[in-house]
Amino acid sequence: MTQSLPESFAEFGEARQKGFLRVKEIKEQGGKVAGVFCTFTPLEILDTAGITPVSLCGMSDETIPAAEAHLPKNLCPLIKSSYGFAVSDKCPYTYFSDLIVGETTCDGKKKMYELLGKLKDTYILHLPQGIAGDDALEFWTRELRRFITYLEDRFQVRLTDAALRQAARVRNEERAARLELMELQALTPPPAFGYDIYKTLEGLGFCFDRQEAIDKVRSLTAQLRADYDAGKRPVSPHAKRILVTGCPIGGVLDKTVRALEEKGGVAVCFENCSGIKAMHQMVDTEAEDIVQAIARRYLSIGCAVMTPDSRRMALLKELLQTFRVDGVVEIDLQACTPYCVESFWIRQAAEAAGVPYLALETDYSQADGGQLSTRLEAFLEILE
Amino acid sequence: MNYYIGIDIGSTCAKTVVLDENKTLLLHLVQPTGWSSVDTALAIQRELREAGFDPEQLPCVATGYGRISVPFADKTVTEITCHGRGAALLHGGEELTVIDIGGQDTKIIRVEGGMVKDFVMNDKCSAGTGRFLEVMANTLALRPDALCDLARRGGGTSISSMCTVFAESEVISLIGRGEKKENIAYAVVDSIVKKVASQARRLEGSPGRVCLTGGLCSCAYVRDALSIELRTEVAACPEGRYAGALGAALSAFSIRGKNV
Numbered sequence: 114m115t116q117s118l119p120e121s122f123a124e125f126g127e128a129r130q131k132g133f134l135r136v137k138e139i140k141e142q143g144g145k146v147a148g149v150f151c152t153f154t155p156l157e158i159l160d161t162a163g164i165t166p167v168s169l170c171g172m173s174d175e176t177i178p179a180a181e182a183h184l185p186k187n188l189c190p191l192i193k194s195s196y197g198f199a200v201s202d203k204c205p206y207t208y209f210s211d212l213i214v215g216e217t218t219c220d221g222k223k224k225m226y227e228l229l230g231k232l233k234d235t236y237i238l239h240l241p242q243g244i245a246g247d248d249a250l251e252f253w254t255r256e257l258r259r260f261i262t263y264l265e266d267r268f269q270v271r272l273t274d275a276a277l278r279q280a281a282r283v284r285n286e287e288r289a290a291r292l293e294l295m296e297l298q299a300l301t302p303p304p305a306f307g308y309d310i311y312k313t314l315e316g317l318g319f320c321f322d323r324q325e326a327i328d329k330v331r332s333l334t335a336q337l338r339a340d341y342d343a344g345k346r347p348v349s350p351h352a353k354r355i356l357v358t359g360c361p362i363g364g365v366l367d368k369t370v371r372a373l374e375e376k377g378g379v380a381v382c383f384e385n386c387s388g389i390k391a392m393h394q395m396v397d398t399e400a401e402d403i404v405q406a407i408a409r410r411y412l413s414i415g416c417a418v419m420t421p422d423s424r425r426m427a428l429l430k431e432l433l434q435t436f437r438v439d440g441v442v443e444i445d446l447q448a449c450t451p452y453c454v455e456s457f458w459i460r461q462a463a464e465a466a467g468v469p470y471l472a473l474e475t476d477y478s479q480a481d482g483g484q485l486s487t488r489l490e491a492f493l494e495i496l497e
Numbered sequence: 498m499n500y501y502i503g504i505d506i507g508s509t510c511a512k513t514v515v516l517d518e519n520k521t522l523l524l525h526l527v528q529p530t531g532w533s534s535v536d537t538a539l540a541i542q543r544e545l546r547e548a549g550f551d552p553e554q555l556p557c558v559a560t561g562y563g564r565i566s567v568p569f570a571d572k573t574v575t576e577i578t579c580h581g582r583g584a585a586l587l588h589g590g591e592e593l594t595v596i597d598i599g600g601q602d603t604k605i606i607r608v609e610g611g612m613v614k615d616f617v618m619n620d621k622c623s624a625g626t627g628r629f630l631e632v633m634a635n636t637l638a639l640r641p642d643a644l645c646d647l648a649r650r651g652g653g654t655s656i657s658s659m660c661t662v663f664a665e666s667e668v669i670s671l672i673g674r675g676e677k678k679e680n681i682a683y684a685v686v687d688s689i690v691k692k693v694a695s696q697a698r699r700l701e702g703s704p705g706r707v708c709l710t711g712g713l714c715s716c717a718y719v720r721d722a723l724s725i726e727l728r729t730e731v732a733a734c735p736e737g738r739y740a741g742a743l744g745a746a747l748s749a750f751s752i753r754g755k756n757v
């Protein structure tokens with residue numbers, strides 16, 4: 114299977130680029146690939162089925178015009194960009210996906226999946242709308258079992274409990290390794306800039322050998338620790354310590370996090386999707402019912418698509434202390450209803466903890482770069 | 498006596514002030530920002546020297562969009578911090594809410610004890626900014642200040658769209674329908690005031706005194722309409738347009754090593 118490289122390929126980060134070649138190899142060796150969009154996707158189930166998950170989250174505005182041929186303008190840029198990559202055939206990962214797995218998270222995404230279903234085989238996992246009570250767990254566990262049966266039939270595989278447990282152990286180990294790296298930032302001053310940590314975590318999603326990914330993070334963590342112990346201090350001790358929360362920010366990282374760090378702040382903690390929120394819970398691999406244990410683990414992710422989102426509030430409170438946070442910056446994507454509404458509670462929580470709060474709403478264009486950077490700078494001036 | 502210079506290079510004009518150590522305003526200058534902020538900065542330097550305040554010798558802080566283009570400034574501070582501090586100097590009060598309707602954006606700044614505590618700004622949209630007013634004034638073949646004055650005599654019409662592009666076509670269809678100019682002017686100001694007021698309500702806690710700074714502060718009708726909408730008296734003073742420069746001069750107080 115060969116295909117000429119799409120034009121937008123160059124814009125993929127290096128990790129994404131190398132990852133593309135790996136996915137091609139996987140396909141050539143007869144492997145299967147699933148495109149995923151969200152941290153609620155039960156990765157250990159795909160792992161067990163021998164299917165390689167790869168993130169299809171759109172992070173560039175280049176494909177938005179193509180998406181707007183089918184989708185309304187005032188929709189979150191992540192949804193539009195992702196769909197645009199799929200319709201315009203610009204994303205090699207979408208191209209190679211045997212299956213797309215989506216969840217009923219926000220309205221925009223779940224309706225977009227219906228359209229995506231016309232282009233690609235799309236399987237939708239139904240998430241409950243809240244996490245309270247046993248009903249939610251039961252419902253989600255049933256959904257995972259239905260998914261397992263679907264994969265078994267479709268790909269002619271057997272997903273045994275023992276194999277699921279093993280896959281969960283490996284994923285747990287990776288989560289722990291990622292957490293260790295993120296937790297280094299609790300040091301004062303932190304050993305690295307948040308931008309680099311974020312890029313590293315994001316790049317790991319494009320490394321498809323779990324053990325290799327685990328080894329990579331571990332050795333990076335060890336290296337940072339050793340440098341720090343040897344007295345290296347790349348970040349000033351006066352840099353204001355910022356916790357970043359809100360929507361997935363892969364597509365706006367430069368004009369937000371990088372701008373913040375250029376102005377003298379440092380992102381010590383990412384509460385959002387590629388950061389801590391989806392990494393700090395483990396699957397209980399010894400539980401009697403392993404499928405339920407996996408379900409329980411994913412349900413404990415605090416995301417604004419849940420009502421109420423009590424997990425996010427609880428985690429936030431804890432992180433403000435652990436990382437000795439000076440200020441909270443919420444980065445939301447334009448037209449993201451769940452997060453833009455929930456920012457009301459985040460502001461309140463920050464104020465209750467006596468930590469200044471700044472909310473930014475942005476999209477994937479470059480037009481507001483100057484204004485965002487002025488706002489971030491003014492926020493840092495407040496923290497002085 | 499020690500002296501402090503503040504320079505605010507905005508998108509349409511540059512404001513400069515000199516304060517003495519008692520925070521008394523000794524000098525204020527204003528000039529249009531040409532296409533080059535650096536040239537504007539050099540012109541300011543010349544004028545300051547002629548008045549006997551050499552910015553190379555005195556503590557000097559630059560703010561505003563063009564703040565990075567002032568080669569002789571000792572440091573730069575954002576317009577948000579400067580507007581807040583400057584307004585506090587002008588209006589006093591322990592708690593103050595500053596509404597700054599600027600050309601490109603509108604800022605609502607909460608100030609406590611002379612220091613900025615919180616702020617909100619419009620997101621990537623010109624609704625509720627001076628730009629919105631300018632576009633509408635253009636459509637009505639009026640100058641922005643004439644539009645504001647005319648608005649006081651109008652009423653009974655509204656513009657529903659917040660987006661400048663759609664609002665402009667609404668205005669055009671109002672003109673087509675033969676709606677009176679003053680009623681359309683009223684609708685334009687009303688739309689800005691409502692948008693700004695809803696932004697102001699996003700900041701929590703007691704607003705304290707409320708004041709208007711920036712380009713629109715000389716427009717009495719905007720201030721009156723805002724007072725009604727926010728149910729509190731909105732203060733404004735003629736020096737309001739210098740709030741940013743004043744705040745910059747205040748920020749220069751912390752610069753050591755120049756004044757002795």
Ligand code: SF4
Pocket residue numbers: 150151152153218219360361386414416417418
């Ligand atoms: S923000 Fe929520 S819905 Fe969106 S990708 Fe993250 S976990 Fe999924």
Ligand code: SF4
Pocket residue numbers: 189190191192218219220221222360361418446448449450451452
């Ligand atoms: S950022 Fe918000 S609107 Fe966009 S996909 Fe995530 S939850 Fe949905």
